[in-house]
Amino acid sequence: MLRVLAVDDEKPLLEELLYLLRSDPRIRSAEGASDATEALRRITVALEAGPDGADGIDVVFLDIHMAGLTGLDIARLLAGFARPPLIVFVTAHEGFAVQAFDLKAVDYVLKPVRPQRLAEAVRRACAQLGQPGDVSPTAAGSAPAPLTAPAAHAGSGAPLLPRPAAPAAVADRAAEQIAVELGGVTRFVAIADIAYVEAQGDYARLHTDEGSHLVRIALSTLEERWAARGFVRIHRRHLVALARIDELRLEAGTTSVRVGSAELQVSRRHARELRDLLMRHATG
Structure with missing residues (x-):
């Protein structure tokens, strides 16, 4: 199971990313860092402790645009270590993909993050580390199955569809949610x-x-x-x-x-x- 660090300087987005990661059964632990300095401190501690240490980090899920050092800067620094953690970039910008993969990134996930897409990034990280990466679609965060139309009446050639709600009823329901x-x-x-x-x-x-x-x-x-x-x-x-x-x-x-x-x-x-x-x- 993976030990991961998520790095993003926008706290709400960091919390959402951590929520999705912690929902994945292949993730043993997921911690967050809200700036590059904190991220580098945690990664340095992990590298000093070694891969089997209590503070070990297997994968860093890394935003690119942050105050101070960017995610690309962090990845370049980590490339100088003998056994750095894997990098998955999580960003709202498409234009850095070539640089990201030049830095040996495992994956490049665009925001807003979809659970299925993040699950695929986790699978790729597991594969690179030689860990089991398969997981059931439900556990990996797949979207709920679409609702099916009710069965047709006996002898009818078409399924019965629900009658559209009256505009006032729709407005009332929208106001309650x-x-x-x-x-x-x-x-x-x-x-x-x-x-x-x-x-x-x-x-x-x-x-x-x-x-x-x-x-x-x-x-x-x-x-x-x-x-x-x-x-x-x-x-x-x-x-x-x-x-x-x-x-x-x-x-x-x-x-x-x-x-x-x-x-x-x-x-x-x-x-x-x-x-x-x-x-x-x-x-x-």
Whole structure:
């Protein structure tokens, strides 16, 4: 099984890449580095420890455009070592493929990363290291099978197709959901299932009981859209569904809330308003 390091200076994209890598059964461990300096430090430690060391790295999934040293610069530095880790470039730019393969890259994966494409890069890395690379399509992150049309009535020559929903019904359903994309697959998450939202730069991470989803929407936009649905701002980084707050804690002059297993800080400017809202909510 592979030990991998993913390097990307855009935190939301790094987290998505790590999510996909950790979902692959051929990956033993996947750690992240958000800049070239941190990446080189970790790789140096791994090389000094040797391939069987606790900090060993088999493959580096490397972005190209980063502040400071680029991914190509890192690959050139690693080429000087006797037994460097394999390199898979993960980038939004097509124009560096020739340079990447001149540096003996195992693969060149374009963003947005599709699970199937990343699974193929993992397979190639496994093959180069002499490890088993085959995995079931489901485990490798394949897209769900398409829905089939219902069976035809006996004696009918054509399958029955579902009747299109009325425009008002479609609009109502769209208002109750938010579209999220992961590796080129679009899913629809019910807003009622979202416990809280976390700001991550220009993105927002939606937290549900089943996991989290990244969307490219500013937290302030969601705050405005979802105010009527009971979402309240408690901090510059967090928007919370009022009905999902389990506890309000006041300790040493600070306020926090527990939402499921998460404890979130409440800023001073929002603390009083939140207490009032919770009291009103509790009394109906």
